Amino acid sequence: MLSRLIEIFKANSITAVLTAAVLGALLLQLNLLYGQLELQRQQFEQQVGTASTSLNERVRLYVRRKSMGRFKSSNSNDSTVTINTPMGQTILSWYSGQQNFTPGFGDSSMFSGFIDNFQNSLPWAAQLTELEMDSIITAQLKINGVRTSPKWAIIENGYLSQLVSEDFEPNQTAFNYVLAESFFGPTRQLLLYFPSEKIYLAKSVYLSLIASLLFSAVILVAFFGVQRQGRKQKRLALVKSDFINNMSHEFKTPLATINLAVDALMKNGEQMTLEQMQSYLSIVKKENKRMNAQMESVLQMSMLDKEELTLDRSTIDISVVLQEAVNHFKLAVEQRNGWIDLNIAEGIYEYFGDRTQFKSALTNLIDNAVKYSKASPMISVQLSESDTAFIIFVKDRGIGMDEDTQNQVFDRFYRATKGNIHDVKGHGLGLSFVKDIVEKHGGTINLKSQLKEGSIFTIQLFKNSKDD
Numbered sequence: 001m002l003s004r005l006i007e008i009f010k011a012n013s014i015t016a017v018l019t020a021a022v023l024g025a026l027l028l029q030l031n032l033l034y035g036q037l038e039l040q041r042q043q044f045e046q047q048v049g050t051a052s053t054s055l056n057e058r059v060r061l062y063v064r065r066k067s068m069g070r071f072k073s074s075n076s077n078d079s080t081v082t083i084n085t086p087m088g089q090t091i092l093s094w095y096s097g098q099q100n101f102t103p104g105f106g107d108s109s110m111f112s113g114f115i116d117n118f119q120n121s122l123p124w125a126a127q128l129t130e131l132e133m134d135s136i137i138t139a140q141l142k143i144n145g146v147r148t149s150p151k152w153a154i155i156e157n158g159y160l161s162q163l164v165s166e167d168f169e170p171n172q173t174a175f176n177y178v179l180a181e182s183f184f185g186p187t188r189q190l191l192l193y194f195p196s197e198k199i200y201l202a203k204s205v206y207l208s209l210i211a212s213l214l215f216s217a218v219i220l221v222a223f224f225g226v227q228r229q230g231r232k233q234k235r236l237a238l239v240k241s242d243f244i245n246n247m248s249h250e251f252k253t254p255l256a257t258i259n260l261a262v263d264a265l266m267k268n269g270e271q272m273t274l275e276q277m278q279s280y281l282s283i284v285k286k287e288n289k290r291m292n293a294q295m296e297s298v299l300q301m302s303m304l305d306k307e308e309l310t311l312d313r314s315t316i317d318i319s320v321v322l323q324e325a326v327n328h329f330k331l332a333v334e335q336r337n338g339w340i341d342l343n344i345a346e347g348i349y350e351y352f353g354d355r356t357q358f359k360s361a362l363t364n365l366i367d368n369a370v371k372y373s374k375a376s377p378m379i380s381v382q383l384s385e386s387d388t389a390f391i392i393f394v395k396d397r398g399i400g401m402d403e404d405t406q407n408q409v410f411d412r413f414y415r416a417t418k419g420n421i422h423d424v425k426g427h428g429l430g431l432s433f434v435k436d437i438v439e440k441h442g443g444t445i446n447l448k449s450q451l452k453e454g455s456i457f458t459i460q461l462f463k464n465s466k467d468d
Contacts, residue, residue, distance in 0.1 A: 022223055026216040033212060036205050044146065044201060045175075051137075051144040052177035052190055058140055063127050064268055115462075124154055133163045135192075140300050148200040160448040169193075233279035254287035260286075284342040311354035317463070318349040318390055322383055323364040329370055336376035340366075344365070351461060353441050361437035365457055370430060372455075373398035389443075389460045395453040406449055410435045 125135070137152055145328040153170070160170075168191075175192035186274045194200065200207070234413040269277065289403050326342045333340045334467045373396050401409060410431050438459055449455035 018223060018227075022216075025219075026212075028218065028280075029212045033205060033209050036208065038199060038206060040201050044197075044411055047144045047146050048175055048192065049142065049177065051140045051146060052175070052179065052192070054144075055137065055140055055177075055190060056188070058136055058428040059124065059128070059133075062132070062136055066127075092170055118376055121155055123161060125156075130163055130165065134165055142219060148194050148196050150192050150194050153191040155191060157187055178361065187233075230322045251291060254291050257287045258284050264458055311357060313352055316353055316355045316358070317349055318351050319344050319357060319383055321359050322362060322381065322392065325359055325366055326381055328363060333370060333377050335381065338373065338379070340370075340377065340379040341381065343380070345382075347385045349383065349385065349390060351463075353461075358441065359438050361434045362392075362430070363435050365459075368455075369394055369396035369398065369455070372396065384461075389462045390463075392459040394457045394459075395454065400451045400453045400455055401447075401449040402451050406447055409447065410445075 087224045130137075133154065134152070137150065138209070141147075141150065150165070151172070152165045152167045153173075154161045155166050170191070172195075173191045174194070174197070175190075177190045177192070179188040179190050235449040261283045265277065265280050274281075322344070323342065326340055330340055366379070366381065370377050373379065378397045380393070382391075382395075384393075385390050435445050438461075441461055443459060443461040445460075446458045447455060448458075
């Protein structure tokens with residue numbers, strides 16, 4: 001087991017190293033972004049703390065301006081203010097024309113200080129509304145660079161006051177600041193949390209994060225694309241090498257046969273009867289025809305690659321073409337004690353296509369079923385139609401295919417049996433040719449197969465197709 005793992009690692013060492021490098025670079029970039037996010041969080045906490053430190057003074061100024069606004073609202077020359085204290089109501093009065101004040105009582109600074117101290121001793125809930133407090137907190141946060149809405153609550157002397165923002169959840173409190181702490185006055189605290197804090201902080205680095213993830217994704221996609229293409233090229237090189245070996249083997253046999261027949265004619269031609277000479281010459285012709293057929297299939301595939309193969313379309317009867325293709329193999333199948341059955345459902349099977357190329361595709365498909373059948377081939381061919389297409393089934397009870405073979409069986413040069421010597425002769429072009437011709441006719445071909453059970457090929461030719 002260990003040796004197997006070592007072999008796999010050696011075979012994919014470059015891929016493993018490059019993958020680790022790319023993932024390492026991505027991890028480093030994410031770590032840097034995380035550090036940037038943490039720095040942003042610290043800055044955010046500092047901004048909130050600075051805003052909270054200034055909040056008490058801002059509230060004091062707001063309450064004072066609010067009170068002074070009430071002073072200025074008097075229509076008479078005399079000014080009064082009513083102050084509620086635990087000892088009862090106190091009314092302070094003065095008139096605007098007063099010039100000389102009694103030292104210690106008429107001095108405006110002393111009066112202002114008295115008012116400030118008295119207001120500071122009162123609960124904020126008695127001086128501000130929830131909306132006013134929310135406006136002050138939000139404004140102070142914005143001044144210090146925090147632009148996300150908070151949820152807040154004011155604690156006075158250890159008790160939750162009436163100044164609480166809507167939907168405040170104490171369990172979610174993230175910030176707790178002491179605003180005022182005095183032996184004589186109230187102790188105030190501000191509880192804060194930001195429902196959108198994470199999103200707000202992420203916004204500051206989201207461009208870097210998106211760019212980093214995008215570039216990393218591009219690098220990974222490109223890397224794995226190159227790796228996939230490399231594996232594909234490697235496999236293609238192997239199958240092409242296998243194809244060349246197969247072609248050499250396929251040509252070597254007929255050439256050797258022709259060479260033997262020609263040598264026999266040259267050495268013993270004068271002593272041979274006419275029938276013997278005809279026999280040797282027929283062997284030469286047969287093998288030569290076999291080589292020409294192989295070369296023709298290779299040339300056809302080359303033309304398909306270059307898109308030089310055009311279809312000579314005309315109206316054809318699919319049932320007649322299929323019958324001719326099946327008849328071509330009946331004798332060979334019977335000689336192997338097998339059978340090939342053709343079932344054509346009633347219908348009109350006129351189609352606009354290339355008779356020669358389509359018959360060649362059907363011949364290749366049936367030939368594949370015959371070659372990969374067991375000792376006695378059993379092949380069923382069916383033709384039917386639907387509202388939109390003509391349907392051809394070719395079913396064999398042969399050796400079948402595993403999943404890997406099914407995924408590659410239509411690839412150029414691919415053969416399920418590797419190596420230079422094959423139980424079944426061929427060079428891996430038949431099914432690829434069939435697929436190309438069917439698609440050029442605007443159709444599709446599908447495969448269902450099970451190992452040791454056989455295969456079913458299904459061709460659909462869509463009616464009134466005008467594809468070239």
